[in-house]
Amino acid sequence: MIIFEKVCKRFSNEHIGLDDITLRLERGEMAFLTGHSGAGKSTLLKLIMLMERPTSGQVWVGGYMLSKLRRGQIPALRRNIGVVFQDHQLLFDRTVYDNVAIPLLVSGYNPNDIGKRVRAALDMVGLLDREKLNPLALSGGEQQRVGIARAMVNRPAVLLADEPTGNLDPDLSADIMQRFHMFNQAGTTILIATHDLGLVKRMGHRVITLDKGHLYNQQEQMA
Amino acid sequence: MIQKVKDGKAKDRSGRKAAVTTWRRTPQIELDHSAAHNAKQKAEQNNTAKHKARRGAKKRETGSSAQHWKIIFALHRQVAGEALSRIMVTPIASLMTILVLGITLALPATLSMTLENLQAAAGGTSSVVRLALYLDEGLSNTKALDLKKDLQGDPAINKVTYISPKQGLAEFEKFSGLGQALDLLDDNPLPGVLEVEPKDTTPLAVSNLQNRLGRLGEVNDIRVDNEWLKRLHAMLELGERALNGLTTLVVLSVLLAVGNTIRLLVVNRKEEIKVVKLVGGSDSFVMMPFLYSGFWYGLLGGVLAWLVTACLWFMLADSANSLASLYQSSFQMSFPDFATTVTVIFGSVLLGVTGAFFTSWRQLRAIDP
Structure with a gap:
């Protein structure tokens, strides 16, 4: 589903983001991406959803060579990738409900379906009673969960999460991870960047470790 | 495979x-x-x-294509409504933009209305270009009538009217208000006049006819009262050119005014645009609200421009009509007609959307996540 082939990413200030990454994530696989901050986790995720373009090398997602996608095709790619952002990327000028509905609106869903899907997604993260609130009125953890609901609302084929449990207490983190596990069971390909190593170990999925832009090692840990 | x-x-x-x-x-x-x-x-x-x-x-x-269109229609309606309410949220700022558009657009609309009316006024009299043939003094009435008969047979001439010196004097008394002064004169100083209406009123044909008739022995002098018409036509042409130039400038300034307003809107909604693009919103989806904002600004500006033009008409129509009546013209200043109305409003809408399109297109490239 996601293939990196000799991918390098250099930033304009000569900082090396990623160096010679070759990586393969199968359809329906769930993996954790770990490493210190600055190791290139976020950069790797950004390459997958074309927020950044690699300096060299190729990235395939869903059978598409990303370097060949035209500008106009990027939205179609992103509709198939749900992303949980580290900084949530919520809009504070509208309700929780409207925030979660955005991916459905942009993909042209039937307005009658939107309500059902949004409530299902909010129910999944346990925020059904908050749908009319402004995200500003929510705690950091709740905002994070709104972000997760928005990432999952249109049931994308791929889910990327950048530190999805960064602001959550351990119980909630475990709960959210359980949800991700469930999505994965339903067939979604999931890549989660996190530095919560304890949680990663407990979950027992594949771990991809980055160190200063290099691929450190890949260990298959099947539970 | x-x-x-x-x-x-x-x-x-x-x-x-x-x-x-x-x-x-x-x-x-x-x-x-x-x-x-x-x-x-x-x-x-x-x-x-x-x-x-x-x-x-x-x-x-x-989902059937009917359903598909229904969804698209609902989306457009929603976005259009949101764009309108966004304009209403900042009434003063929006009003300023709309005033700029309306007043700017009213300039060419008013000028065009004026030119059209002048053309109508000029057109109304140009069909009756007259050559006044002043006959030799002392030419008898019978000889003058003979000449009139001859001229009536001329293929280039439509109509000939004879005004005898007596009639001429009577008319002059009536219109000049110098009746008593004329009584002091011993005899009638006016010559007989043949008023000739040519069939072809183009300047060249008229001057040909003028030359030909000037060679007649009985004719002392010829006056063609179309000089002022020629000048008016020249001025109208000049006005039309000025209108074209002015319209170009106005189009540019309207585009810039709308563009600037939309640019501010885009900047204000930068965060939202970023998020929408991250979850897969296409350029057209992101641009749609701004295009609708441009649409509303254009529509409201166009309606205002029309209102301004109509107000100017009300202010001018009376005096224009009384001026026309002084020239014994049946001309009535016409109200901006349906075609003008449609042109002003539709043009304004088009300008609004175009300005919004170019600005948002340029701005969105800069926001690309």
């Missing part, structure tokens, strides 16, 4: 959205690739993924 060919076709057919549909349909390719590497359980997972994906794809496809 077959699968791949099929995908290629599907891509061609559905164009841009192909990336979505083919993705949903093609787990097969990936499966072929990965089968060798994969454990059995993963293949199973793939299958479930495939089924799920297929179900999703089918659901989206089976």
